[in-house]
Amino acid sequence: MSNTLQAQVDALKAQHLHLQVQYQALERSLEQQSASAQRWQAQRNLDMEAQAQEHRKAAALQRTFYRIAERATADLSLYEFLQSVHALLGELLYAKNCYVCLYNPKKHTLDFPYYVDERDGDTMQCNDVPYRHGLTEFVLRTAQPQLIDATRFQALQDAGEITDASGDLSFSAWLGVPMQIQGALRGVLVVQSYESSIPYTEADAKILSFVANHFSTALERYQAIDEMRKSEERYRLVIESVGVGVVVVQDGRMVFANPALIRIVGHPLDYLLTQSFTATIHPEDVAAVVERHQRRLRGEPVETTYGFRILTGQGDVRTLELSAVKIEWDKRDATLMFVVDATARIQAEETQRIALQKQSELNDMKSRFITMASHEFRTPLATIHGSVELLLHYEDRMQAAQKRATLQRVDDAVERMTHMLENVLAIGRADAGQVQFKPQPLALQAFCMNLLDELRSAMERQYQKVCLVVDLPDPDALFLLDDTLLRNIVGNLLSNALKYSPEGGEVRFSVQEQGVALVFTVADQGIGIPETDQPRLFETFHRASNVGPIAGTGLGLSIVKEAVLCHKGRIEVHSQVGKGSRFTVTLPVSPIPHPVPTP
Missing domain, CATH: 3.30.565.10 (Histidine kinase-like ATPase, C-terminal domain)
Known part of the structure; x- marks a missing residue:
């Protein structure tokens, strides 16, 4: 073999060896990239699963909040409403044992309108319980969600934070969150577990707090309704005695009218209750009143107070001011209206407005007259003054034609001023109603x-x-x-x-x-x-x-x-x-x- 051929073979072997090294490096790089991609995919799957879990939790919370709001308007008793909320709460976390506590700051006592517990039963469901140093009161004092297990419970007892706990205290986990009602701390929502395999977490505390916020809004409504029912007779007595007209309109008719309204409109009660609520309204104002009434029933924004006219039983026209609010009357929508006879006040205001407008017009006229007089009288007066000065000092040098022209300017200026004064007097006679x-x-x-x-x-x-x-x-x-x-x-x-x-x-x-x-x-x-x-x-x-x-x-x-x-x-x-x-x-x-x- 020649030296040249041998050199070529050696070069090819060296090139082959180099390619093998590159190939091995490429294989290692591919293996590393594949491992990295697998790790990224695994982490991505975990993230997506976590996101899906969060979405499911959020959707479950949203459904629960909607159903709580739905129950709040379902005409249930307070206990039935609380019972339905308890069932909904069980879809979000372990809530086999649940109770609701309401704090009365005036009496400094606790009410337990709902209390379900697998060991205590409903024996703790009572009102006017004295305020002590128990688990519920601990949440009220701290105004924070409290997650308590057996170990922390013992520590709180040792620290004197909880000294008067009541009921079965063998729970493994206890979770209580505060409730804000009417802008103040007025209650606690509690769940507890007796099974060591079912602990509560910070995530559960957040969920229960979210539920408590929506739950509080519904409780406010129930408390308002309960207070309204308790004081209905007292309010009725006040409404019938007050000087403001009060009327309830339902299905286009009056279903209640107090004596003050009867005095204002001058029609008997039987007539008012058997006619359309617009029967006494001035025909020109009926459309506007009906339109506002319908908007209010639809829940659309309406003026807080507005006026309209009525025809009394004696045929007089009076102006009333009305303010109204949508209410529930016999479990159906209605409108509560408060009516005030504003005829005398409006007439006084109109008289005052006309007087002020007249005064403003007079002031404006006075200002314009002064401006006009100072401008329009200055020119003819200057003409008269200049002509007189000319005649006084240069009469002996002036020709007869010049004298006549100067005197004519004086006469023209006097005529102009006379004409202006005649116009002013004419306007004065017109304003005084003396033009005949x-x-x-x-x-x-x-x-x-x-x-x-x-x-x-x-x-x-x-x-x-x-x-x-x-x-x-x-x-x-x-x-x-x-x-x-x-x-x-x-x-x-x-x-x-x-x-x-x-x-x-x-x-x-x-x-x-x-x-x-x-x-x-x-x-x-x-x-x-x-x-x-x-x-x-x-x-x-x-x-x-x-x-x-x-x-x-x-x-x-x-x-x-x-x-x-x-x-x-x-x-x-x-x-x-x-x-x-x-x-x-x-x-x-x-x-x-x-x-x-x-x-």
């Missing part, structure tokens, strides 16, 4: 033309900017109208149309007969009224938010509104910012026919 409606035959066309001439003189600059379009009735037509009030209506609407059309445009003024009414329309193409301001447009001193530097008092439209109401008419407004406003006044009126001339 005195219709007289009125030639409407001539009246309107005279009014337009006055506006042309008073508002010459504004008048020249607009194109006025007028449509008036026949010159000979007469109508019964109050010319003073009509002047307030038409004059203010036209002056506003001119004043709030700073860029000019068309102003239309028309009066048309429509049946037995006159329709006055004033429309402009001015700045318009913002929609948010329109609801308050006719309030005293209110001005739109977009008037800017345009002078005004905020009185004109309120005067218009009052004058329209005096005519028993109505006023409507349609406006859009930047496009103008249209006011329409409709006044009921009949024309006065002219006498036919004799031939």
Whole structure:
């Protein structure tokens, strides 16, 4: 064999040996991984089994709690209820021997409403047992679950913690847990075993504590029912004597009503008990009362107290306030209602509310008036003062035309102030109810033309900017109208149309007969009224938010509104910012026919 071939063989042998070493290492690694996987699987199985066990315990507890709640509403006596809970408890832990103890803090005594024991029997089932240093009292003193076997029992006796234990004390395991009733420590739930092969554990203590918590809630209900039954006659006497109306409604009818309710509604008891419970309720309030009543019966949230009206036996309308609660009456659902006659109080509150509202309105009006007066009177007064100063110091240098112009400014300022004062007085008369409606035959066309001439003189600059379009009735037509009030209506609407059309445009003024009414329309193409301001447009001193530097008092439209109401008419407004406003006044009126001339 050549040296080259021998070298190749040696290399292959070395490679084979190396592969064998790698293979053996791989086998060992696989064996370790397999062992690790088996250990993980075994631990996983244990964990899953523990979880399944916990789930089963939780499901069993949940079923027990549900069944305890179910028994609590099954109309059982207290002993029957406790007996059923004892049976359910046996599904969770060893509970062949079980008793319930209730602590009475007022008497400092113990009651044992349920006591079942294979050795003591039911001899320990009694009430008003003096409070001593026994096993049960030890739980009450410590307020903690207590797991006691024979060894610990002896230690507690030696320490003086338990000195007055009673009953058969040969138990191998004793477990007691405290019960909270109405927010205080008021009882103990106990199980015990006489068999050494059945010890109790901390897990059992937790389970018994969970049961005791749910059990306590049911006991609260039983105690409340028992107390209610014991004091039923006492409560009935109180209810019949109290001044508040008390009524029980069941199946849509009253099944009980006290004398106070009879006095409030003014109907005899026989009538109330034979009619629907809504028989005396005001027809407009029946639907709301019935709806709340049905919601309460369904267990839905309802207002604690609400008011409604009734019709008394004498036909008077009175306002009552009602509060109610769902109760059980003769073992069926019913509603207990407490009724108070709130008519006098509500009337007093309404009177006070109106007075306060009026006072607030007056205060607001006063504030707005002061603001308006200080602003609107300052300008004409400044004009008068400046003109007088000019005449005093420079009269000899002024030409006649300049003097006349200066005097005219004074006259215009006085006229403006007079007009404002007339508006304020008009509002004052309206608020005081002193506005009188005195219709007289009125030639409407001539009246309107005279009014337009006055506006042309008073508002010459504004008048020249607009194109006025007028449509008036026949010159000979007469109508019964109050010319003073009509002047307030038409004059203010036209002056506003001119004043709030700073860029000019068309102003239309028309009066048309429509049946037995006159329709006055004033429309402009001015700045318009913002929609948010329109609801308050006719309030005293209110001005739109977009008037800017345009002078005004905020009185004109309120005067218009009052004058329209005096005519028993109505006023409507349609406006859009930047496009103008249209006011329409409709006044009921009949024309006065002219006498036919004799031939």
